[in-house]
Amino acid sequence: MRGSSRTSVRRAHPPGKIERMSGHSKWATTKHKKAVVDARRAKSWAKLIKNIEVAAKLGGPDLQGNPTLFDAVLKAKKTSVPKDNIDRAIKRGAGIGGEAVExxxxxxxxxxxxxxxxxxxxxxxxxxxxxxxxxxxxxxxxxxxxxxxxxxxxxxxxxxxxxxxxxxxxxxxxxxxxxxxxxxxxxxxxxxxxxxxxxxxxxxxxxxxxxxxxxxxxxxxxxxxxxxxxxxxxxxxxxxxxxxxxxxxxxxxxxxxxxxxxxxxxxxxxxxx
Missing domain, CATH: 3.30.70.980 (YebC, transcriptional regulation domain)
Structure with a gap:
């Protein structure tokens, strides 16, 4: 499993400020973590979409006749990529309605x-x-x-x-x-x-x-x-x-x-x- 590269140093707060500072720190940390997760998810989706486009370009848009595309779509679905995004990627890859991606x-x-x-x-x-x-x-x-x-x-x-x-x-x-x-x-x-x-x-x-x-x-x-x-x-x-x-x-x-x-x-x- 991946470990964080950060080390944590605990700081002693003045009396009366511990609760307030702790609450603010928790809110800021949660907000930062959510932003990081959202950014990583967007990048992950983009890479999965690219896999779908390439698979559709090489083997055509039929999932049953293109096992590479079938597995690329399955992986995207299991990562919660929206169906509309998947469908558009297949069409782009196969050149349906426009030029195929390169x-x-x-x-x-x-x-x-x-x-x-x-x-x-x-x-x-x-x-x-x-x-x-x-x-x-x-x-x-x-x-x-x-x-x-x-x-x-x-x-x-x-x-x-x-x-x-x-x-x-x-x-x-x-x-x-x-x-x-x-x-x-x-x-x-x-x-x-x-x-x-x-x-x-x-x-x-x-x-x-x-x-x-x-x-x-x-x-x-x-x-x-x-x-x-x-x-x-x-x-x-x-x-x-x-x-x-x-x-x-x-x-x-x-x-x-x-x-x-x-x-x-x-x-x-x-x-x-």
Whole structure:
């Protein structure tokens, strides 16, 4: 889980002002947090909409005949993207009623704090802007751009299906996907992650559907061949860099090779938000 990069210092208030200051601080903090959540949700929606546009452009607007679009729409719905926004994105992507959208896909490679490997996937209509924003985010947060191929060799394209644990077990998931080409079922947050070859993603997620098992998302991602454990301080710096990269509208996905031990996760969970 992500830990906050902030440290908290308690200040002693003069007698008689503690309650008032505490109340004001709580209101201001709540308002700030809501603004941050709203901004992040807007950025998240924009990236999901872009996925839908690209999927519709590449495979057409029919959800049943375009599994990539089906999964992009499913993911958007589970993140509460309004239906009208989804419908408009499909039409824009397919060029219905106007010209189809045009995005360039670019993959940047880099290193973060303590040499953590980064793959940064961009979808953009302005390559120069995307390059500048990625470079700035890296340089301001302890990272550097790397030569093409120097990082990518450590990652493989895999299908990743996220299954919530509610109403199912790991054994249920294993039985459903075993014959469909799944490579691995592993813990993923509060649920399970099903790892497949990229070419087997559709058949494995179809096997889950046939078994009546719901999934939250099914995407092709870049999975590291070897993960590197980091301490809590490095993890905070890495998360800070990830946040800075994801602040760019052109950055679609960020992949890294760092891993957290249970002890480090526990320390991060104790950080003040």
């Amino acid at each position: 995005y360039s896909s670019i993959m940047y490679e880099g290193y973060g704090p303590n040499g953590v490997a980064f793959l940064i996937e961009c979808l953009t209509d302005n390559k120069n802007r995307a390059a500048a924003e990625v470079r700035t985010a890296l340089s301001r947060n302890g990272g550097t751009l790397a030569d093409p191929g120097s990082v990518a060799y450590n990652f493989s394209r895999k299908g990743v299906i996220v299954v919530p644990s509610e109403g199912t077990t790991e054994d249920d998931v294993m039985l459903a996907v075993l014959e469909a080409g799944a490579e691995e079922v592993e813990p993923h947050g509060d649920g399970f992650g099903v790892i497949t070859e990229a070419s087997d993603l559709v058949s494995v997620r179809t096997a889950l559907q046939d078994a009546g098992i719901e999934y939250d998302s099914a995407d092709v991602e870049f999975v590291p061949s070897l993960k590197v454990e980091v301490d809590a301080d490095t993890a905070r710096k890495v998360f800070r860099l990830i946040d800075a990269l994801e602040d760019s509208d052109d950055v679609q996905n960020v992949y890294t090779n760092f891993d957290l031990t249970p002890e480090v996760q526990a320390e991060l969970e104790n950080d003040d938000e």
